[in-house]
Amino acid sequence: MTAIEIRKLSYKYGIGTPFEISAVDDVNLTVQKGEFIGIIGHTGSGKSTLIQHLNGLLKPTEGEVIINEKNIWSKDVNIREIRFEVGLVFQYSEHQLFEETVHKDIAFGPKNIGLSDEEVDTRVRRAAEAMGVHESWLERSPFDLSGGQKRRVALAGVIAMQPQILVLDEPAAGLDPYGRDKVLSKIKEYHENSGITILLVSHSMEDIVKYADKVIVMNKGGVFLYEETDKVFSHAAGITQIGLDVPQITRMAALLKQKGIDIGEDIYTIERAKERILELIKRGESE
């Protein structure tokens, strides 16, 4: 089943002014249900613009966005309903917190759907648990929490709407390594438990390849590469050429290959590199 289909999407900012800029240009994409997709690209490569189309915050200048087999800009679709189907978490999402208590803040989304109080409460508790928001925090003010904790509360606020597609824009930006790991691993965990489709935007190639099944590399408003994670770094040269980093371990594997030691092109985690190298050594010993 396709969850997201994007056809010939283009978006321009400031149409009719001297500052007209094409942010996204002729993008075609298909995402299957349940996939975990990573999106990477430079600032200004169009990733943020692209994801704001997925829940109808931006209306395409040209092209179509089809979510769960519905064209979201056709007349019989209520755009607000789409926003409950596609949860979008912005960069520095803790800036959106506003309620007196954490519980009330997480409940904002579900309440907007128009659910009953009991249903809202169960969803809030479930989302809080999924994001590692401790129960004792629920009655505290969100402004008393630390940065990483606030971030997870904001994420829980979107997850509590139980969207079928979850889009996250840099959910780990500006957090310390501990907060970073915690947020990302909670997201991965939630993906595994719920089976929903997740799109994760990040600057960090390391984060993307660690969690995503497929990677979209964006460059200059277009899709530069859309490939399964295992195959992404067979295009390593192209990726470095557009100025993106490949993980350190991938670079090391490439250097080894130059020296005549081939451990494969799908090396992006230290664990895998270790396995392959040990394999090679074992084979060498047995020969």
Added chain:
Amino acid sequence: MLKDITIGQFFPGESVIHRLDARFKIIFSVLAAAMLFTAQNFMGLGVAAVFIVMCYALSGIKFRMILKSLKPIIPLIIFTGILNLFFIKGEEILLEFWFVTVYVEGAKTSAFMMTRIITLIIGMSLLTYTTSPIMLTDAIESLLSPLKKVRFPVHELAMMMMIALRFIPLLIEETDKIIMAQKARGANLDAKGLVKKAKALIPILIPLFISAFKRANELALAMECRCYRGGEGRTRLKKLQSSVLDYLALGLVLCVFGIVIVNNFVFG
């Protein structure tokens, strides 16, 4: 999008008008306004108007921008025009239909008033088109500095204006982001009814206030860290400097003012 609003309508340039000292430009604007209000007849008004249009030609600002500056006050212009047209009584009747009579005097005053407002706005816009907001605040600070004698906090006022100007685009951007984030959570911003509308604003205003206070706090701290201690003894990166050009321009403006006054006496 909110971002499309321009605050301060400065167009950078290298023209004579751009190069004039901002303090002089403020004085010229005041003089121009005074000129427009001293002019008693069309000829005086015409002289002032031609002078202002010539300044525009010198500044290299596009004609389209003049129209743009007039846009927000069109209702006011029309209102003044209509009021004068129908309510001023005279001797000669220009038009008469149903219960309305338009007198020649009414038509004349109406045209006179409309031209006066239009030239006034155009003249003031030239100041903001050719002077950067920072220069403008600097100039205001400098012009108000005599008030320091009566302990009026001139420097603090100018600093506040400058900071406000600097933060407006940031706050707009932030508002945009927060609106998007809350919309993504299903906030209904198009809700009908006053109470509902006000309620819909809460999720936007609270985060906005919080971030504004946070920014203010951080800025204050950063200023303190760099030993900011107010205006006393403070030097500037860009000092306002008057040149011969400014005095020549002042002479020219005073000349035109003189012509307008003389014209008043001669043609009444």
